[in-house]
Each structure stands twice: as structure tokens, then as C-alpha cells.
Amino acid sequence: MPQHARNTRVCRDCDGFATASITTGTRHADGTRATLRVTCSACKGTGHTAPAGVVRVGR
Template sequence: MTEHDPFAHRVCPHCDGFATAVVDCGARSKDGRVVISIDCPACGGWGVIPRKPYTGATALARVGR
């Protein structure tokens, strides 16, 4: 049975996990306030980025050789 790898992703260093921000423009429309939703360009609005695969000596240390 496969297990979930909790270390497969890490929190985005650019947005610290707060991937989407909503900015109030200060203007009003007929429906209410005008807001703009902005996503983090580094993670694309997910808040996490994939970890780099282990290579070289680090990979050997991880498997216990």
C-alpha cells in the first residue's frame, strides 16, 4: 500500500502559502465594490511548489546506503 508523502510539496517561498490576494480598488460598481484577485506568479495560486528530486549523495543518504 502506498503512503502519502507529506514532503512532496513545500510552502511557496514567494507568498508563504498565501497564494491569492484580493485588492480593493476603492471604486464602486452597480453590483458593489470593485476588487481584483491576484495569484502568486511563482506557484500559480496554489501556495505550494514541488520539491526538487534528491540527487547525488543526498539520494544515497535518503535510501540508507
């Protein structure tokens, strides 16, 4: 029997890649690159979104 994957809601802003490391172009004294760690502001670094709440319009 095939296994079915769960449908998780992936963040549409970061497409599931919630954290990125960006190099600044400079190096530390030991030769490693200086990087900045940036997280997605929409999902706050989780990569997933919460399901939308049910909204009733009208009566």
C-alpha cells in the same frame, strides 16, 4: 498519541497565501467594491511548491 502534521512545502514567495483580492477604490452600481484577484506567479495559485529535483554534480 500526538498526531504529527505532514510537512508540506509552502511557497516561499507567497507564504502559502496564493490568492489575494485587492480593492481598486471604486464601487459597482449596487454599492459593492470593485476588486482584482491576483495569484502568485511562483506557485501559480496553489500555495505549495514541488520538491526540488536531485542534481548530481561531477562524476
